[in-house]
Amino acid sequence: MTVPQPVITIIDYGASNLRSVTNAIRRLGYQPLVTGSAKEIAGADAVILPGVGAAPDTMVSLDKLGLLAPIKEYIAAGRPFLGVCVGLQVLFTSTEEGGGAPCLDIIPGRVKKLSGDLKIPHMGWNQVKQLVSHPLFRGVPQTANFYFVHSYYADPADRSVVIGATDYGQAFASVIARGSMVATQFHPEKSGESGLKIYDNFIRMAGAGK
Amino acid sequence: MLTKRIIPCLDVKDGRVVKGTSFARLRDAGDPVALASFYYREGADELVFLDITATPEGRDTMVEVVERISEKVFMPLTVGGGLRAVSDMRRLLMAGADKVSINSAAVSTPELISEGAAKFGSQCIVVAIDAKRLENSKEPRWEVYIHSGQKPTGKDALAWAERAVMLGAGEILLTSIDADGHKAGYDLELTRIISEAVSVPVIASGGAGTPEDLYMALTEGKADAVLAASIFHYGTHPVGEIKKYLKQKGIAVRV
Numbered sequence: 001m002t003v004p005q006p007v008i009t010i011i012d013y014g015a016s017n018l019r020s021v022t023n024a025i026r027r028l029g030y031q032p033l034v035t036g037s038a039k040e041i042a043g044a045d046a047v048i049l050p051g052v053g054a055a056p057d058t059m060v061s062l063d064k065l066g067l068l069a070p071i072k073e074y075i076a077a078g079r080p081f082l083g084v085c086v087g088l089q090v091l092f093t094s095t096e097e098g099g100g101a102p103c104l105d106i107i108p109g110r111v112k113k114l115s116g117d118l119k120i121p122h123m124g125w126n127q128v129k130q131l132v133s134h135p136l137f138r139g140v141p142q143t144a145n146f147y148f149v150h151s152y153y154a155d156p157a158d159r160s161v162v163i164g165a166t167d168y169g170q171a172f173a174s175v176i177a178r179g180s181m182v183a184t185q186f187h188p189e190k191s192g193e194s195g196l197k198i199y200d201n202f203i204r205m206a207g208a209g210k
Numbered sequence: 211m212l213t214k215r216i217i218p219c220l221d222v223k224d225g226r227v228v229k230g231t232s233f234a235r236l237r238d239a240g241d242p243v244a245l246a247s248f249y250y251r252e253g254a255d256e257l258v259f260l261d262i263t264a265t266p267e268g269r270d271t272m273v274e275v276v277e278r279i280s281e282k283v284f285m286p287l288t289v290g291g292g293l294r295a296v297s298d299m300r301r302l303l304m305a306g307a308d309k310v311s312i313n314s315a316a317v318s319t320p321e322l323i324s325e326g327a328a329k330f331g332s333q334c335i336v337v338a339i340d341a342k343r344l345e346n347s348k349e350p351r352w353e354v355y356i357h358s359g360q361k362p363t364g365k366d367a368l369a370w371a372e373r374a375v376m377l378g379a380g381e382i383l384l385t386s387i388d389a390d391g392h393k394a395g396y397d398l399e400l401t402r403i404i405s406e407a408v409s410v411p412v413i414a415s416g417g418a419g420t421p422e423d424l425y426m427a428l429t430e431g432k433a434d435a436v437l438a439a440s441i442f443h444y445g446t447h448p449v450g451e452i453k454k455y456l457k458q459k460g461i462a463v464r465v
Contacts (some may be wrong), residue, residue: 016300016303016305016308016330016334017308018309019280019304019305019306020280020284020306022304023280023284024284026281027281027284034399039371052330052331052333052334053310053330053331053332053333053334064342076265119409119410119411119434120409121332121333121381121410121411122212123333123380123381123411123434124212124213124214124215124255124411124434124435125212125215125255125464126211126212126213126306145213145464147285147286148212149308149333149380150287150333151333167211168212175361177219188279190284190285190286190308191284191285192250192284192285195284196284201373205423
C-alpha cells in the first residue's frame with residue numbers, strides 16, 4: 001500500500017530561486033506543486049515561500065497575486081509553513097530595505113540592514129547555532145554550515161521565536177520557529193546535504209501534523 | 211564564522227568544459243554536469259561557469275546545462291559569459307543559477323549592473339573584472355581588459371571596481387590577466403587593493419598553482435573567496451586537500 005504524499009506547495013511569485021527550491025524538494029522524492037494561486041495554498045499540507053532579492057519587491061509581487069491575506073490566514077491556522085531568505089524577512093512587521101516597507105506582520109519585529117566593518121552582502125557558508133532542540137534540526141550537527149546571501153536580517157521583538165543564530169559581526173536570528181511556522185535566513189536549497197536535511201525535516205514535521 | 215569559499219571555475223564552450231592558459235590555448239576537460247556533481251561531492255563551496263561560446267545556439271546550450279546541473283547539485287552556481295541584457299540574466303537565474311557574472315557588457319553598458327541589481331537584487335550581480343598591470347606606472351595600477359582579455363579599455367581597475375559596486379554589483383570576480391594560467395600565484399597586490407577598497411566580497415582569480423597560492427590570496431590578498439580551474443580539473447590538488455591545508459593554516463573553511 002502506498003502512503004499518500006503530502007501536498008507540498010511552493011509559492012510562485014517569480015522568485016529566482018524557485019527552480020532550485022523545487023529541485024531540492026524533488027530530490028527528496030516529492031512532487032511539489034508550484035503555484036501562485038491562493039486556492040491551492042489553502043489546500044496545501046505544507047507551504048514553502050522561497051525568496052531572493054529585495055523584501056519590498058517580494059511584498060509587491062505577493063500583493064499583485066492576491067496572496068498576502070491567504071498566506072496570513074494559512075499561517076494563522078497553524079499550518080506547516082517554511083519561509084526561505086526573503087521568505088523569512090517578509091514574515092516580520094516591516095523592513096528597513098528600500099527606504100522602509102511594511103511586511104506581513106505575522107511575527108512582531110523589524111528587518112534591519114547588517115552593519116559593521118564587514119563585507120555586505122553576508123555571502124557564503126556560515127554556521128547556525130541551534131539554540132533549542134527542534135524537529136527542523138533533526139540529524140543536523142551544530143557544526144553544519146549553510147549558505148547565506150543577504151544584506152538584511154530579522155530582529156524579532158520576542159526572542160523566543162529564534163531557534164538558530166548565526167554570527168556575522170553580530171549574532172542574528174538565522175532560524176525562526178513559532179508553532180508549525182519555520183523560516184531560515186540561509187538557503188537550504190543551496191546548502192548541500194545539510195540543507196536538504198532541513199527540507200526533509202520540515203516535510204516530516206508537516207506530515208506528522210496531519 | 212563566515213568561511214572562506216573555494217570555487218572551481220569551469221569554462222564551458224558548446225556544452226563542454228575547457229580551460230585556457232592566459233586565455234589562449236584550450237584543452238578539453240570534460241562534461242559540465244559530471245564535473246559539477248564531482249565538485250559538489252568533493253566539498254567545493256560554489257561553482258562558477260563561464261560560457262565562452264560565441265553563438266546564440268551555444269547560449270541556449272548553456273541554459274540547458276545550468277538546468278541539468280541545478281537538478282544535481284545543491285550549492286551556489288554563478289554563470290557568466292556573453293550576457294548582454296537583463297533578459298539574458300533572467301533566463302539563467304530562472305534556469306537555476308544563483309548569480310550572473312557580467313564583464314565586457316558591464317564596461318560598455320554600466321546601467322546593466324544597476325538594472326540587474328534592481329530586478330534581481332545586488333546579490334545576484336557579479337561584476338567580473340579582467341585586469342592587467344600597467345608596467346610603466348609609478349603607483350601600482352591595473353587596466354581593465356574586455357573581450358576575454360583581448361581588448362584594453364583605458365579604464366583603471368580600482369576605479370572601475372568601486373564604480374561597479376556603487377552601481378549595484380554584489381560581488382567582484384577579479385582576474386589578473388598577467389597571472390592567469392601561469393600557476394605561479396595570484397596577483398596579491400591587485401587583489402588586496404581592490405578587496406580593501408570595496409564593501410562587497412571579492413573573489414580572487416588567475417594564477418593558482420598550489421594550495422599555498424590560495425592561502426596567500428585569502429590572507430595577504432584579503433580575498434573573500436578564491437577561484438581556480440586547472441589545479442582542480444586535473445586533480446593536481448583536490449578541493450578536500452586544499453581545504454585541509456587551509457584549515458591547518460588557521461583559515462575558516464567549510465569541511
